[in-house]
Amino acid sequence: MDAPGTQGGLFDGGALQLADAQLTYLPDWLDGATADDWLHRLVEETPWQQPEVVLFGRQLPVPRLVAWYGDPEARYRYSGMTHQPLPWTPLLGEIRQRLVNTLGQPLNGALLNYYRDGQDSMGWHSDDERELGAEPLVASLSLGGVRRFDLRRKGTTRIEHSLQLEHGSLLVMSGQTQHHWQHQVAKTRKPCAPRLNLTFRLIRTPL
Structure with missing residues (x-):
């Protein structure tokens, strides 16, 4: 069963009609052949890590694999950890340039999350870290298996x-x-193919 407010009727020309938000969804931003190629190469080339976080007094691995790339000054702190950027690869540099051309905005960092199966996940959060500035810009590219992306207002559970x-x-x-x-x-619990998510960001206030 779909969650409340699935995308049918919410979008007008790619813009999501959502109060107090600016979201744009482009379902066919990449052609299939390019998306397949980038997925295969990125999964193989990326030096994946699985950092641990402290949750309710226990040290647990995050339920996905991650990597942080960026310009040398683009250090990024989240989940209690400061991440030093890996240098851009030629492929990630190409992807970044395509996004910059699409958005007309600079981007200096990219967080890669690899969801190996349906048990890999990302908990509720906002990308509102200080270094992202007053109006954070996050461009999220999805490759591979289709996963559901949920939104809720802060302070609510619905x-x-x-x-x-x-x-x-x-x-x-x-x-x-x-x-x-x-x-x-x-x-x-539904069967799903592995998914790679690249969230390109603009670090406005370096650590």
């Missing part, structure tokens, strides 16, 4: 909107979105 993030799709979050909304990629 899922208000959900999107099915397709292979080769681009979701752009900007403006006041991160100040008013949280998002997650929940675990699922």
Whole structure:
């Protein structure tokens, strides 16, 4: 069953009609052949890590594999850890340039999350770290298996909107979105192919 507010009727020309938010969803940003190629190469080339976080007094591995790339000054702190950027690879540099051309905005860092199966997930959060500035810009490219992306208002528990993030799709979050909304990629028991998510960001205030 779909969660409340799935994408049917929510979008007008790619823009999500959501109060106190600026979101744009482009389901076919990449052609299928390019999306397939980038997925295969990135999964193989990336030096994946699985850092641990302290949750309720226990040290647990995050339920996905991660890597942080960026310009030398683009250090990024989240989940209690400061991440030093890996240098851009030729492929990630190419992807970044395509996104910059699409958005007309600079981007200096990219967080890669690899969801190996339905039990890999991302809990509720907002990308509102200080170094992302007053109006964080996050461009989220999805490759591989389709996963559901949920949104809820801060301070509430009800899922208000959900999107099915397709292979080769681009979701752009900007403006006041991160100040008013949280998002997650929940675990699922449904069979799903591995998914790679690249979230390109603009670090405005380096650590």
